[in-house]
Amino acid sequence: MTERSAYDAVIIGAGVIGCAIALDLARRGYRTLNVDRGPAPGHGSTSWSAAIIRPYYSTVDGTALAYEAHFAWQNWEEYLGYRPDSALHYNECGCLVLEAADNRQLAGTRAIMREVGVPFTDVASSELPEWLPGADLRQFSPARRIDDPLFGETAGEAITGAMFCPTGGYISDPQLATAQIAQAVERAGGHFRFNDTVLAVHQPAGKITGLTCDKSGLIHAPIVINAAGPASRWVNGLVADAHQPEHISTRPLRQEVAYVPMPQSPQGPSLRFVMTDADAGIYMRPEQSDHLLIGSLEPACDHLEYLDSEDYETSLSEQWTNQVWRAALRFPHLGIPNTAQGFAALYDVSEDWIPVYDRSDIEGYFTAVGTSGNQFKNAPLVGGLMGHLIESVMNGADHDRSPLQFRLPVSGRDVGLAAFSRLRPINRASSFSVLG
Numbered sequence: 001m002t003e004r005s006a007y008d009a010v011i012i013g014a015g016v017i018g019c020a021i022a023l024d025l026a027r028r029g030y031r032t033l034n035v036d037r038g039p040a041p042g043h044g045s046t047s048w049s050a051a052i053i054r055p056y057y058s059t060v061d062g063t064a065l066a067y068e069a070h071f072a073w074q075n076w077e078e079y080l081g082y083r084p085d086s087a088l089h090y091n092e093c094g095c096l097v098l099e100a101a102d103n104r105q106l107a108g109t110r111a112i113m114r115e116v117g118v119p120f121t122d123v124a125s126s127e128l129p130e131w132l133p134g135a136d137l138r139q140f141s142p143a144r145r146i147d148d149p150l151f152g153e154t155a156g157e158a159i160t161g162a163m164f165c166p167t168g169g170y171i172s173d174p175q176l177a178t179a180q181i182a183q184a185v186e187r188a189g190g191h192f193r194f195n196d197t198v199l200a201v202h203q204p205a206g207k208i209t210g211l212t213c214d215k216s217g218l219i220h221a222p223i224v225i226n227a228a229g230p231a232s233r234w235v236n237g238l239v240a241d242a243h244q245p246e247h248i249s250t251r252p253l254r255q256e257v258a259y260v261p262m263p264q265s266p267q268g269p270s271l272r273f274v275m276t277d278a279d280a281g282i283y284m285r286p287e288q289s290d291h292l293l294i295g296s297l298e299p300a301c302d303h304l305e306y307l308d309s310e311d312y313e314t315s316l317s318e319q320w321t322n323q324v325w326r327a328a329l330r331f332p333h334l335g336i337p338n339t340a341q342g343f344a345a346l347y348d349v350s351e352d353w354i355p356v357y358d359r360s361d362i363e364g365y366f367t368a369v370g371t372s373g374n375q376f377k378n379a380p381l382v383g384g385l386m387g388h389l390i391e392s393v394m395n396g397a398d399h400d401r402s403p404l405q406f407r408l409p410v411s412g413r414d415v416g417l418a419a420f421s422r423l424r425p426i427n428r429a430s431s432f433s434v435l436g
Contacts, residue, residue, distance in 0.1 A: 020383030042178025134265030143281025208364030
């Protein structure tokens with residue numbers, strides 16, 4: 001058995017989640033290998049992330065994890081353990097969340113934020129024009145598609161208010177962030193193989209012994225972690241009995257994000273921070289060169305395009321048009337380009353949009369799946385969470401019977417990992433959207 005064919009842990013995937021897991025394991029002394037079909041770190045679904053950093057989720061544990069992750073992005077070089085050649089810009093502009101019928105005027109969100117200790121400021125309806133210059137602040141909900149005769153109709157009632165979270169913003173280059181984590185992995189002794197596909201995962205007698213790849217052949221390892229993003233469903237299919245029908249599962253979902261010129265007002269750019277607008281069914285954030293990114297919050301009017309394969313239409317569609325026109329309701333000065341710009345990508349999502357960070361029924365097989373769209377921000381913490389889970393379970397902890405806790409390094413708060421278990425029931429408190 002050669003050194004190149006034997007590792008302590010193999011991570012399938014080299015996106016931001018897979019690289020963060022490898023970094024934590026390598027720092028724990030594991031000899032790690034990331035295998036990815038792409039040409040370099042972060043070239044899969046990570047590269048199509050809006051890379052928003054925000055603390056608000058529909059659960060206490062999700063919120064605590066996201067708030068903690070903010071500090072890792074804020075102290076990026078400390079997390080990496082080295083100073084990279086290219087600076088990664090964390091645009092810490094904050095996040096504005098508008099009250100809406102779909103989020104129950106943020107009553108539950110504010111309660112969770114208070115419980116976790118996340119700072120936020122309430123913004124009164126009368127103050128919103130100062131926050132959103134040039135915006136139409138009337139309510140348009142429920143969100144509608146542009147072919148609906150009632151699209152754009154409003155009773156004239158104003159948005160009732162908002163909350164502003166200062167500990168948030170966005171990363172300007174998610175692919176660069178992943179490449180820098182990958183470099184930290186290599187500095188810690190970890191390894192990568194790109195342009196290679198996993199063909200089989202070996203588990204005689206219900207115990208992982210390794211895997212076979214198209215180019216690398218047989219690789220021996222007692223631990224395999226599925227962090228394959230939109231391919232995670234098919235990777236699970238390579239591990240017989242690892243996933244049962246009653247477990248939380250994931251599917252690839254086609255998503256579009258629009259890229260349009262930033263609307264301007266006499267006071268300057270109309271949007272200076274990340275904004276969640278459940279009233280219009282969209283989220284928005286500034287982009288470089290005076291542009292705006294617009295994504296969907298999966299309102300009831302939108303058809304969710306779940307796929308049974310990884311083949312999908314990459315050109316932008318009428319979904320792009322609907323998202324942009326809903327943004328134009330909020331910002332009437334938004335200039336709608338004649339040519340659609342943005343991207344279509346696959347997201348790996350679970351039934352309730354909450355990820356699965358867990359062991360499996362097969363000894364040595366772990367999953368970090370259902371992460372697309374809303375877990376980029378959490379990657380530095382997910383690495384530590386998964387490292388703790390893997391090390392504990394491989395040392396005999398019965399996570400299924402006695403779920404583990406993960407201590408957050410800055411706040412000192414414990415996150416219950418049962419919240420991310422494959423065995424948990426579908427979380428009915430979820431937003432059932434990219435917000436998680």
